[in-house]
Amino acid sequence: MKMSLAFSSDGRISGDGIDDIAPFTIDGVFDAAVNAASWTKAYVGMHTLEYRGLYNQRSICGNWNLLGTTGEFWIWPDGMGQEEESESELEQPVELFER
Numbered sequence: 001m002k003m004s005l006a007f008s009s010d011g012r013i014s015g016d017g018i019d020d021i022a023p024f025t026i027d028g029v030f031d032a033a034v035n036a037a038s039w040t041k042a043y044v045g046m047h048t049l050e051y052r053g054l055y056n057q058r059s060i061c062g063n064w065n066l067l068g069t070t071g072e073f074w075i076w077p078d079g080m081g082q083e084e085e086s087e088s089e090l091e092q093p094v095e096l097f098e099r
Contacts, residue, residue, distance in 0.1 A: 003075075013039050022046060030055070037062075 003017025007030055015026035021043060028039020028051070035055040041064075042048040051073065053062025059076035 013037060 001017060001019035003015055003024075003026065005013060005015035005026060007013055011029050011031065013026060013028040013030050017024055017026070022045075024041050024043045026039050026041055028037065030037045036052070037055060037060050038050070038052045040048050040050055047066065050065045051062065052065075053060040053073065053075075059074055061072070061074040063070050064073050
């Protein structure tokens with residue numbers, strides 16, 4: 001999956017992307033006090049998934065849910081290896097990948 005996310009100063013998360021299923025949009029919130037993110041991934045004209053995760057200063061990992069089926073996810077900025085640090089500016093889109 002490849003997606004672009006923007007984090008605004010009021011805590012909103014927005015974005016879009018594409019994966020092996022279809023194009024999708026992202027709409028959610030980020031709580032900086034507890035480093036928690038939650039969003040809806042809506043496939044255009046199809047179903048939606050709910051994501052909830054924690055930001056660890058490098059990536060966001062957590063769980064997704066689709067009609068009672070769950071799984072784990074891990075997303076990080078494009079070009080960031082497991083040992084690399086990355087900085088991103090507020091409200092700048094960041095290309096992310098999911099494993």
